[in-house]
Amino acid sequence: MGRSGGSIRVLHVDDEPELRSAVKRHLEREHDDIVVTTERCASDGLETLSEEPVDCIVSDHGMDGMDGLAFLRAVRSDFSDLPFVLFTGKGNESIASEAISAGVTEYLQKGDGTDQYTVLANRIERAVSENRTKAALERQKQRHSTLVSNLPGMVYRCRNERGWPMTFVSDGARDLTGYDASEIENGAVNWEEDVLHPEDRDQIWDEVQTALAASEPFEVTYRVTTKDGERRWMWERGRIVARDEETEVLEGFITDITVRKERERELRRYETILQAVGDPVYTLNEAGVFTVVNDAMETLSGYDQGDLIGEHISQVMTPTDVHDGEELIADLLADEDRANGTFEMDIVTADGKKIPCENHIALLPTEDGAFRGTAGVIREITDRKQRERRLEQFASVVSHDLRSPLTVVQGRLNHVIQTGETAHLEDAADAARRMERLIEDLLTLAREGQRVGEKKSVAVDVVAEEAWDSLQTGDATLTIDTTAQVEADCNRLRELFENLFANAIEHGGPSVTVQVLDTDAGFAVADDGDGIPDERHDDVFERGFTTSDDGTGFGLAIVDTIVRAHDWSISASESTAGGARFDIET
Structure with a gap:
């Protein structure tokens, strides 16, 4: 049994009591790091060896019972590397030869005087030191071997030459390529010709040489063909570890990334589908945090992907809608036969605008059935x-x-x-x-949801005159004081004037005067009738709003619809004559 460091534990076996005492006294007195345990026979020595840590055995040969050679053979049966010094006074060449054959570490004959103990101590220290160094190297080698064998790939050493001739290949080569490490090491398998994909060979060579020329480690990704013809993706990292007269020596690590490549390909396909859907699409994790958003989601919300990924869904939803969504998710989780559902919500855009939407959500599938989040497809329902x-x-x-x-x-x-x-x-x-x-x-x-027809440049005065002529105006008067040209659907613009004129005649009386005039932002229609109370200026465009018993309450609502269809705006105010005035900004 050996010790990894510290003092040197010596087991001395000799049948002469005086010699045992002398060896112990001299070794321990002159060498502080040596501790000696003595036994009178080999059988007692074996018992001590089984119970206590020992770094070196010193034994006489000519002992009663089991002699020194027999003792050595018994020790070697259990402790093949334990230093064993045969220290005997009856030695000869025959005994020395047998001792060497049995695995003795040192053979030393007893002599006269104390110098023999100094020689013995030196032999002990040298033998223990060499054994400990060897043991440390073995442990290091074992750790290295264990580490290499546990790596999910292959470790190699090769020459920086075409063909990549390899002098060392770990056992992981079989799992990666189907070839035994020995086949690659002895050249039976040429790494470049037999393993690397033909289309990747030159690219790998160029990338490696570029990195080495810059004194940097290299990383390459490429395809291989395995022994049974399967195609796999590999990732490799390596560097120069030595140079000889002919070329550099490289060491590196190769691992299989086929699964990762397949996932990346699947992800690209998934992202393509997401973009092709057209509708805003997103995924959330179990905490309600965005993990994926497509371009349509950016367009609808006004946020960039980077502004949404990692943020909670409440970034674009009101607290009420978040609560409704959470309740729907809870219902889906509680119903094993239901995996998706729909609810209405508002998307709150980056500029604070609320857009009515319908959110179709589904639970993300998982192998273990645990909740991992949701996917959502949003459809704007403003028109609906x-x-x-x-x-x-x-x-x-x-x-x-x-x-x-x-x-x-x-x-x-x-x-x-x-x-x-x-x-x-x-x-x-x-x-x-x-x-x-x-x-x-x-x-x-009913035409509100339709787009305006073809827009072209039209003269406001001409369209206004046509609209006035289409109405029964009685004693009412129209004055046109504009030369404005606007881009508009001519028919819808005439419809706008018809409703404004009809409103003026209906509320201003049969002799009302109506004026069409230029403004800095567009044009306006004003009359000298009774006007609109200040507090009702915003109400007049609501559907069904009227102050006349004969009115339908839809005329100004139609005007507002036409204005918005052109992406214009309209406002009501009091005219200079005290009547109503409507300004249209184009």
Whole structure:
């Protein structure tokens, strides 16, 4: 049994008590690092050896019972490397030869005087030192071997030459290539010709030589063909470790990255699909933090990918919508037969605008069934929401505004049928005409979601004159004081003027004066009628808003629709004559 360092534990076996005492005394007195344990026979020495740590054995040969050679053979059966010094006074060449054959470390004959103990101590120290060095090297070699064998790849040493002739290859070569390390080391397998993919050979050579010329380690990624014809991807890193008269010697490490390459390829395919979807797509981890967003998500939200990745979903959602989404996820997790769901929400853009959307979310699939996050596909539903609002307005008109004149028509006609008096037919006709106007306005508003037609440069005064001529204006007067040219859909612009003029005549009286004039930002329509109360300037564009018993409440809403379809803006104010004024910024 050996010790890794510190003092030297010596087991001295000799059947002469005086000699045992003399050896112990001289060794321990003159050498502080030596500690001697003595035994009188070989059998006692073996027992001590089994119980205590020993760095070196010193033994006599001619002892009763088991002699020194027999003792040596017994020690070697269990401790092949333990230093053993045969220190005997009855030595000869035959004994020395047998001792060497049995594995003795040192053979030393006893002599006279104390110098023999100095020689013995030196032999002991040298033998122990060499044994400890050898043991340390073996441990280091074993650690290195263990490390290399546990690496997920192959360690090599090769010459920097075409073909990459290898002088050392670890056992990992078989797992990587299907070839035994010995086949590659002895040249039976040429690494360049038999293993490297033909299309990658020159590129690998060039990249390695470029790195070496810059005195830098090299890293290369390439394909190989295994012994059974399989194609795999490898990653290699290496460097120069030595130079000889002919070339450099390289050492490096190679590992299989086929799975990583397949994942990267799958990720690229996945990202291509994400971009091709067209709709905003994202993924969140289990904490609700963005991990993936596509370009459409950037466009919708106004945030760059870098601004969203790593941020919580609340960056683009209101707290209420986040709560609704979390409740939906909880429902999905609780229902084994359901993996996706939909809820409505608003996307809060980078500039604070809220865009109504529908969010289709699904749980991310996992092998262990644990929750890892969600994927979402967002679809903007602004147009749908507008259609729903128009449908609600239509239903309101049908259920209320059309019902009133319809009731008048039914009542008057019933009275005529019962009495034969036709004077009430005029009231029925007026009610029918009101229903006709309501229906026409509803049809106009139904075009809100449509784009304007082809835009071209039109003269505002010409279109305004055409609109005025299409109306029954009575004693009303139009003055045009503009030379403006605008890019517009001519028909929709004429429709805008018709509704503004009709509004002025309806609310300003039969003799109202209407003016079309230039402004710095576009043009305006003003009248000298009763005007609009200041607190109602923003309300007049709402659908159904009217202060007239005969009005439909949709005229200015139609104007607002046409303005927004052109990407213009409109505002209401008081004219210089005290009437109403509408400014259109183009």
